[in-house]
Amino acid sequence: MRLPPPLENRGFLGGGGQGLAWLALDPTLNRMLVSKRFQTGRSMFEKALCRLEATFAAQAKVAAMTSVVPQIYQVQNFEGAVWLLLEFVEGVSLQSLKAEQKITMGDSQILFVVMDLLKTFVALERAGLVHGDVAPGNILVNAQGHIRLIDFSSSVLRGAPRPTAGAPGFQRDSGAIAEFADDQYALGCLIYWLLDANLPVTTRDQRGQRVVSRAEKPEGCTGCANLLWDSAAILTSRDEIRTGLLSSLSNSYRQQIRLLPSANRTSLAARVVGRECPIKARLSAEQLSVSKALSDQSARLDLQHIAKKMTPLFARSTSRGHGFTKTLASVCLVALCSFGVFLSTSPAPYLTLGSVRVAANTALPLGFSHDWLFERLERALNQKSISKLERHTFIAGLDCDHYTCVLSLDHRTHGRYHAHQQTFTASPQPQVWESVIIDLGRAVAAH
Secondary structure (H helix, E strand, C coil): CCCCCCCEEEEEEEEECCEEEEEEEECCCCEEEEEEEEECHHHCCHHHHHHHHHHHHHHHHHHHHCCCCCCEEEEEEECCEEEEEEECCCCEEHHHHHHCCCCCCCHHHHHHHHHHHHHHHHHHHHHCEECCCCCHHHEEECCCCCEEECCCCCCEECCCECCCCCCCCCCCCCCCECCHHHHHHHHHHHHHHHCCCCCCEEEECCCCCEEEECCCCCCCCCHHHHHHHHHHHHHCCCCCCCCCHHHHHHHHHHHHHCCCCCHHHHCHHHHHCCCCCCHHHHHCCCCCECCHHHHCCCCCHHHHHHHHHCCCCCCCECCCHHHHHHHHHHHHHHHHHHCCECCCCCCCCCEEEEEEEECCCCCCCCCCCHHHHHHHHHHHHHHCCCCCHHHCEEEEEEEEECCEEEEEEEEEECCEEEEEEEEEECCCCHHHHHHHHHHHHHHHHCC
């Protein structure tokens, strides 16, 4: 298949919903992307074409509000079809991990997965867009332990006809018109799926009313588990889901996450593949694949097992796990030498700059360094007039994955932990970074 120039075809990815997709290389920018083809011409009415373009615009709006959704680069008309060029997302799907029986996700890790998705669905509703195919196969975990929601082939604006029914077991009995409740119901089913519970079953009673049968919450649940079971039941309720529910649940999840150690986020990917389970011993004997992540000088030491599982289509497989381990060790050594873990010895003993990991080709301000970041963090804390700083302990961290950066500031005072995070698009503009740092300072001052 000939793709819009100057793109180079690197393989067919599949089709579904409303279009076909190919992996492509943009030689001008030297980056991989996904190229989706939507047939137009006489077979598509003008009204349907306008609806498709409106869907693209809504998806771009969502991508601007959250890093969970792939970025849209361009929309082109080429050889009688509309082409959508968007970010190629690397990661391992929840479906693949569970199918291989290497998923050992605890309640706290599930909490982070659902939290990412809740914020994404809030953005989808604001843009008026329904994803339409929320399922474990379309949810990826990347090498940084963050969630990415992919495959918007079935997405349409709310109130438009649904092109597909959704994944079996995750679809809501709601007719042919797309509603926000479709995605919300699918998210509730996903929570049950992550909890290893039976998926809800929808039937009709004698009066024709919709009845949903769900798994019962076990006794003696922890705070995390209680929140997960309760939110799954609400999201899959037979009643119409009220406006503002997702924002309310998102606030509840945020409050619960603040009670958890910050390591839960950074270790999410490692725990997904059973880093702390006996599976670890078996991984070294398996045939492993080298991911594109290994070419970056920022492969995370604490997420090396998820990196082993990542197999982009353009990567070559190694023949033995032993060779992979040596390669990974070399990459990680280079990463530590260039960015690594830095323990600050500055005159501010209350502030420590922990792990700083930046992927290759990340847009950074001129003169960016550990000292550059540390000085601005220290200045933000001092400007917020946080009383008696010597009684506090702050640990900052930075994690950049090419296009997206996560700046964290963990705060300990009076024996209690507070975790603060800001996710933003990587930028060479220092004003963007300083604004993020100031926001972190405000969040700390509030506690």
